[in-house]
Amino acid sequence: MWGGLRDGGFDGQITLIGSEGELPYERPHLSKGYLMGTVPRSRIGLRPAAQYRDFGIDLMLGHRVVDLGLEHRAVVIENGDTVAWDRLCIATGSDARRLPELPDAIYLRELPEAESLRMLIDRGGGLDIIGAGFIGCEVAAVARQKGGEVHVHEALAQPLLRVLGPELGAYLADVHRSHGVELQLNVTSAPRSERPTLVGVGSVPRTELAERAGLEVDRGVVVDERGGTSAPDVFAAGDVTRFFSPLYDAHIRVEHFQTAQRQGYAVGVAIAGDTELPPDEVPWFWSDQYDLNLQYAGAGLPWDRTITRGQFGKPPFTVFYMQSSKLIAVAGINDHHHVARARRVMAARKTVTEQQLADPGFDLRRVLA
Numbered sequence: 001m002w003g004g005l006r007d008g009g010f011d012g013q014i015t016l017i018g019s020e021g022e023l024p025y026e027r028p029h030l031s032k033g034y035l036m037g038t039v040p041r042s043r044i045g046l047r048p049a050a051q052y053r054d055f056g057i058d059l060m061l062g063h064r065v066v067d068l069g070l071e072h073r074a075v076v077i078e079n080g081d082t083v084a085w086d087r088l089c090i091a092t093g094s095d096a097r098r099l100p101e102l103p104d105a106i107y108l109r110e111l112p113e114a115e116s117l118r119m120l121i122d123r124g125g126g127l128d129i130i131g132a133g134f135i136g137c138e139v140a141a142v143a144r145q146k147g148g149e150v151h152v153h154e155a156l157a158q159p160l161l162r163v164l165g166p167e168l169g170a171y172l173a174d175v176h177r178s179h180g181v182e183l184q185l186n187v188t189s190a191p192r193s194e195r196p197t198l199v200g201v202g203s204v205p206r207t208e209l210a211e212r213a214g215l216e217v218d219r220g221v222v223v224d225e226r227g228g229t230s231a232p233d234v235f236a237a238g239d240v241t242r243f244f245s246p247l248y249d250a251h252i253r254v255e256h257f258q259t260a261q262r263q264g265y266a267v268g269v270a271i272a273g274d275t276e277l278p279p280d281e282v283p284w285f286w287s288d289q290y291d292l293n294l295q296y297a298g299a300g301l302p303w304d305r306t307i308t309r310g311q312f313g314k315p316p317f318t319v320f321y322m323q324s325s326k327l328i329a330v331a332g333i334n335d336h337h338h339v340a341r342a343r344r345v346m347a348a349r350k351t352v353t354e355q356q357l358a359d360p361g362f363d364l365r366r367v368l369a
């Protein structure tokens with residue numbers, strides 16, 4: 001966000017307060033390359049340390065904010081100190097959804113948790129994973145590649161069922177089983193085993209500060225197209241928000257790295273005085289599992305039909321999700337070009353026929369012309 005502020009010409013003081021002791025880093029590595037050991041600690045930072053100095057950013061790391069201080073325009077830190085503000089941005093992200101019935105469970109959200117999990121996986125023992133969502137599937141893939149015994153327990157009928165649907169879910173189930181994962185589906189209770197248990201059952205937006213301050217919160221801090229909350233001079237960005245998307249004509253909440261980054265930047269330039277609205281954007285994310293790179297673009301909305309480009313189950317291939325003959329989402333396995341092009345088609349609100357989508361010879365960029 002501070003990048004947007006400085007690029008927008010804001011030359012006032014910027015203070016970045018964060019409860020983690022680390023410089024901001026790219027969380028997606030935690031369940032992928034960092035866990036695998038292929039991406040070192042030195043490569044996960046969002047920006048080189050020197051940039052914070054060069055851009056005049058005051059860092060207050062390892063400090064938890066306990067009150068936004070709307071009345072006196074000064075946030076209160078856990079140790080009682082206060083930091084005055086003229087404009088405030090809440091970017092508290094989300095937290096792993098906890099299962100209180102498993103008090104010893106492991107969660108994966110922050111770097112120290114990834115470090116402990118990596119040590120555990122490197123020791124090569126068994127691991128139970130509750131939840132075959134993205135984090136569960138990615139950790140299962142890393143643990144299997146390191147030779148550990150992995151048991152995954154999923155409440156739904158397939159991995160990633162709600163986002164990807166039953167066909168792609170079943171394909172991923174086969175992929176994990178073929179790599180030796182013991183995958184249990186439709187489970188109704190937590191496993192009883194001696195193995196360490198990782199819980200990956202979704203996340204919840206960290207809205208406590210906003211709620212306590214009386215801001216409008218509806219499964220996320222509610223913001224407009226420029227990140228404005230229900231209070232003057234208070235903005236929010238990233239996972240914590242439910243933002244208005246002109247493209248979907250609805251408030252949506254997205255938990256993707258790129259959306260958080262772009263939204264933060266857009267809020268920064270808006271605070272700096274830019275009156276232009278940010279361009280329409282289709283949410284996008286990726287996941288790495290074994291030798292597969294899965295990319296998805298869309299807002300997770302319901303679909304009534306899917307169309308496949310390529311041979312389903314033989315990467316590279318892509319699945320398009322249609323609602324009333326309109327393209328609303330796309331998922332590709334080792335097929336990022338088609339995902340990127342379909343994403344542009346959706347963002348531009350262009351019409352594309354089912355025949356064009358199914359035809360591997362049809363370049364989707366043609367409908368953008």
Ligand SMILES: Cc1cc2nc3c(=O)[nH]c(=O)nc-3n(C[C@H](O)[C@H](O)[C@H](O)COP(=O)(O)OP(=O)(O)OC[C@H]3O[C@@H](n4cnc5c(N)ncnc54)[C@H](O)[C@@H]3O)c2cc1C
Nearest residue numbers: 018019027028064065092093094238239255256257260285
């Ligand atoms: C293991 C993992 C893998 C992921 N993989 C992918 C992926 O492959 N692709 C993808 O698109 N997305 C992925 N994501 C999601 C992506 O990381 C998030 O969408 C992104 O980090 C959101 O950024 P954010 O700045 O909104 O929140 P966060 O990154 O959660 O940052 C919020 C920060 O605020 C701090 N904070 C919270 N409360 C307070 C307080 N009271 N006082 C001070 N500081 C506070 C937190 O400690 C944290 O440092 C993954 C997430 C995880 C955890």
